[in-house]
Amino acid sequence: MSEVFQLPRSEKKLVVWHLVIAVAALSVGGLFGLFQALNYGGVDLYGFLGKLGLKSYYQGLTLHGVLNAIIWTTYFIMGFLTFNVVYGLKRPLKSAKLNWAGFWVMTLGLILAALMILSNQASVLYTFYPPLKAPWIFYLGLTLLVVGSWIEGWGLAWTFFAWKKENPGVRSPFIAFAAVLTFILWQLATLGVAAEVLALLLPWSMGLTQGVDVELARTLFWWFGHPLVYFWLLPAYISWYAYLPRQAGGKLFSDTLARLAFWLFLLLSVPVGFHHQYLDPGVPPGWRYIHALLTLSVVVPSMMTLFTVVASLEYAGRKRGGKGLFGWIWALPWKDPSVAAQLLAGLIFMFGGIGGVLNASYNINMILHNSAWVVGHFHLTVGTAVTLSFMGISYWLVPYLTGKPLPEKVARAQVWFYAIGMTIFSQALHSLGLAGAPRRTPLGNAPYIPPEWQGLLLRVAIGGVLLATGLYLYIYIMARLAWGKAKKPVTVEPPVAEALHDPQQTPAWLDSWRPWVIGAIALVVLAYTPVLLDLITNMVPVDAPMMKLW
Amino acid sequence: MHIHELEKRWIQISIALLAAFAVLIGVAAFAFGVQVPTLERRVDPTRLDEDPVWSNPGVREIVPGEQYEVYLISKAWQFVPRTIEVPAGAKVTFYITSADIQHGFKIVDTSVSMQVLPGYVGKVSYVFREPGEYMMICTEYCGLGHAAMYGVIKVLPPQK
Ligand code: HEM
Ligand SMILES: [Cu+2]
Numbered sequence: 032m033s034e035v036f037q038l039p040r041s042e043k044k045l046v047v048w049h050l051v052i053a054v055a056a057l058s059v060g061g062l063f064g065l066f067q068a069l070n071y072g073g074v075d076l077y078g079f080l081g082k083l084g085l086k087s088y089y090q091g092l093t094l095h096g097v098l099n100a101i102i103w104t105t106y107f108i109m110g111f112l113t114f115n116v117v118y119g120l121k122r123p124l125k126s127a128k129l130n131w132a133g134f135w136v137m138t139l140g141l142i143l144a145a146l147m148i149l150s151n152q153a154s155v156l157y158t159f160y161p162p163l164k165a166p167w168i169f170y171l172g173l174t175l176l177v178v179g180s181w182i183e184g185w186g187l188a189w190t191f192f193a194w195k196k197e198n199p200g201v202r203s204p205f206i207a208f209a210a211v212l213t214f215i216l217w218q219l220a221t222l223g224v225a226a227e228v229l230a231l232l233l234p235w236s237m238g239l240t241q242g243v244d245v246e247l248a249r250t251l252f253w254w255f256g257h258p259l260v261y262f263w264l265l266p267a268y269i270s271w272y273a274y275l276p277r278q279a280g281g282k283l284f285s286d287t288l289a290r291l292a293f294w295l296f297l298l299l300s301v302p303v304g305f306h307h308q309y310l311d312p313g314v315p316p317g318w319r320y321i322h323a324l325l326t327l328s329v330v331v332p333s334m335m336t337l338f339t340v341v342a343s344l345e346y347a348g349r350k351r352g353g354k355g356l357f358g359w360i361w362a363l364p365w366k367d368p369s370v371a372a373q374l375l376a377g378l379i380f381m382f383g384g385i386g387g388v389l390n391a392s393y394n395i396n397m398i399l400h401n402s403a404w405v406v407g408h409f410h411l412t413v414g415t416a417v418t419l420s421f422m423g424i425s426y427w428l429v430p431y432l433t434g435k436p437l438p439e440k441v442a443r444a445q446v447w448f449y450a451i452g453m454t455i456f457s458q459a460l461h462s463l464g465l466a467g468a469p470r471r472t473p474l475g476n477a478p479y480i481p482p483e484w485q486g487l488l489l490r491v492a493i494g495g496v497l498l499a500t501g502l503y504l505y506i507y508i509m510a511r512l513a514w515g516k517a518k519k520p521v522t523v524e525p526p527v528a529e530a531l532h533d534p535q536q537t538p539a540w541l542d543s544w545r546p547w548v549i550g551a552i553a554l555v556v557l558a559y560t561p562v563l564l565d566l567i568t569n570m571v572p573v574d575a576p577m578m579k580l581w
Numbered sequence: 582m583h584i585h586e587l588e589k590r591w592i593q594i595s596i597a598l599l600a601a602f603a604v605l606i607g608v609a610a611f612a613f614g615v616q617v618p619t620l621e622r623r624v625d626p627t628r629l630d631e632d633p634v635w636s637n638p639g640v641r642e643i644v645p646g647e648q649y650e651v652y653l654i655s656k657a658w659q660f661v662p663r664t665i666e667v668p669a670g671a672k673v674t675f676y677i678t679s680a681d682i683q684h685g686f687k688i689v690d691t692s693v694s695m696q697v698l699p700g701y702v703g704k705v706s707y708v709f710r711e712p713g714e715y716m717m718i719c720t721e722y723c724g725l726g727h728a729a730m731y732g733v734i735k736v737l738p739p740q741k
Contacts, residue, residue, distance in 0.1 A: 087725060088728075089722065089724075092722075156722050160682075160721075160722075162681070162682050162683075162699065163683075244700065245683060245698045246698055246700070249696075249698075284585075285584070285588065287584070288584065288588065309617050310617060310618055310694055310695050310696045311618075311696045311698065311703075312618050312619060312695065312696070312698060312701045312702065312703030312704070313698065313701050316617055316619060320606070320607075323606055324603050324606075327599055327602045327603060327606075330598060330599045330602070331595045331596060331599060334591065334592070334594075334595035334598070335588075335591075338587075338588055338591045338592075342587075388602065392602070392605070392606055393606055393617060397692045397693075397694050398692050398694070400687075400694050400696075400720070401687070401694070401696075402687075467687070467689035467716075467718075469685065469687065469719070469720040470720070471720075471721070471722040471727070472727060473728050474728075476728055477728040477729065478728075478729055479716055479718060569623060571623050571624075571625065571699075571700030571701070573626055573627075573699045573700050574627075575682070576681040578657065580657060580682070580723070580724030580725065
């Protein structure tokens with residue numbers, strides 16, 4: 032254990048700072064989640080919050096969406112990817128300065144956007160659909176946030192390809208490979224939102240243009256919005272494929288198929304945005320159908336992931352003495368909070384995945400679109416599969432970085448509070464959605480609530496309180512790992528799993544980039560060009576109304 | 582390339598599953614005519630009151646008891662008109678647009694739902710089988726009054 036590879040000082044600090052901002056964002060964002068859930072249950076604290084300066088439910092909801100779904104995730108992910116590249120390659124960054132520059136650009140962007148939201152000038156929710164119009168500083172902040180993440184990602188890719196040159200013929204370590212692939216997916220995805228902001232929203236908010244076409248803006252947004260989901264998920268998958276098996280006492284079942292699955296995610300996650308626009312009048316129905324099919328193709332790498340992860344865990348469970356068809360499940364180390372968090376995240380994600388397939392079907396989508404069902408769905412996916420996995424990852428990563436031991440008992444309680452709270456919370460939201468309740472609405476104050484919804488609304492509040500308890504226990508644990516005093520420093524080895532078969536046997540085409548990246552770009556071009564051309568030639572620029580809306 | 586026998590089988594199953602889903606959506610979309618909203622035309626949202634159709638939103642009776650058109654404007658924070666009356670059993674085609682920002686349109690307890698965009702007129706048809714009062718609600722954030730944005734569709738007993 033003495034020869035655990037330590038990140039170089041600058042790299043380590045970089046990872047730490049990403050995590051600090053991620054956790055800080057979650058600690059503020061989570062608070063508004065609690066207020067929203069309480070509002071649903073008839074406990075309206077917004078009057079009181081108003082005295083503290085909060086202007087509306089929607090300002091809070093904007094903070095909740097942006098801080099949780101964008102800031103917590105992106106900062107955690109960029110930190111974790113950096114860790115995977117440096118630790119995986121056992122090599123410092125090609126230029127730590129470049130990555131630090133990226134970090135500061137991102138953070139400057141965050142500060143600008145946050146100032147606009149906090150002053151209630153940008154209560155446009157995290158989707159910022161035009162013609163809701165925020166001040167240009169808000170859009171500039173978003174731009175810097177994205178560009179900063181690009182700079183960091185370029186730094187990671189540069190490091191990775193330098194390593195490849197230094198190690199000809201050697202298969203790249205899976206965690207570094209998967210980290211760079213995740214960034215490439217992000218790069219391809221964010222081109223859409225970059226086009227939306229730079230070509231449409233920024234010039235318009237600066238008064239250079241008179242309006243924007245809303246369908247064009249939505250199309251560019253969802254070019255980004257769906258693969259965003261995979262940008263969140265892939266780091267969790269990295270952990271499920273490459274760390275969890277080792278934590279459970281086993282090995283990665285197949286390095287080859289792990290890579291193949293990641294490539295398929297890269298190919299299939301971008302050209303599918305229209306499944307968020309099934310009910311948009313401006314997208315031709317034939318194209319909606321094509322994107323629906325492509326969306327469902329993600330079933331294949333998802334099922335491969337399910338197989339490989341479950342097989343790796345079964346191998347571990349049997350090695351630990353588990354017997355019978357399901358006995359190996361109980362033999363897994365559930366007492367380890369990091370393992371329990373990820374197992375529960377994975378389990379809950381299976382329901383999220385089934386819900387996702389339902390959402391992706393036309394006829395069902397018509398009933399569920401923009402309903403509370405969707406809120407239930409993404410709290411299972413990004414809110415749990417991703418967030419709870421990230422929490423589990425932090426339970427070894429942060430002790431590795433700070434040398435302080437994890438308070439295991441609290442962490443164990445944290446995981447179960449979160450998972451049980453989430454199950455109650457999201458089940459109630461799914462049912463509310465089926466009953467017809469809309470999302471993005473303070474249902475506690477809506478004038479049209481039928482009495483049948485009351486029981487469900489109350490369950491949202493109860494689940495939400497348990498969930499928030501889980502979330503704040505996590506914040507407490509992170510604070511202790513940051514500022515607590517350790518009697519003596521601990522050495523934690525990052526639990527990277529070995530593959531069952533030597534990765535060197537993985538075919539070279541699964542470790543070569545060009546064909547896959549070109550394929551991914553080609554698919555995006557094919558899937559979007561005709562519709563984009565149609566929208567651009569027929570644009571109806573619309574300006575924001577004179578009246579102040581929030 | 583080394584692939585475990587079971588895993589090969591599993592991948593084949595996933596591909597079969599995918600094919601089944603694809604067929605199901607196709608069948609739903611084409612055979613059963615599950616209808617997603619489509620584009621009727623584009624309009625200038627600031628000029629709706631100068632438009633011959635949109636200056637007078639509301640219900641049009643095309644064939645009494647059988648066919649109706651509803652022209653509906655969403656704007657912050659109301660539906661215009663706020664109340665609609667149509668008979669049960671008739672085919673009702675909704676034409677919906679926004680006068681300002683994005684809204685949503687959903688009729689609770691039916692499959693009718695649409696993203697309402699300024700500049701675009703969406704079209705969707707529905708036959709109400711059961712008489713009664715249906716709520717139409719806004720399902721997209723549209724500012725402070727969003728939660729109070731709703732209307733009522735009164736479905737009268739069939740006219741025959
Ligand atoms: C304390 C735990 C949490 C609670 C109680 C909670 C509660 C809620 C509720 C009630 C809503 C619905 C608001 C509405 O549609 O009117 C909501 C929306 C949302 N939540 Fe959470 N949430 C929590 C944690 C999270 C986490 C960890 C994430 C993501 C990482 C997340 C992401 C979102 C997003 C993206 C929305 C949608 C925002 C929008 O529609 O603009 N939430 N949350
Ligand atoms: Cu509205």
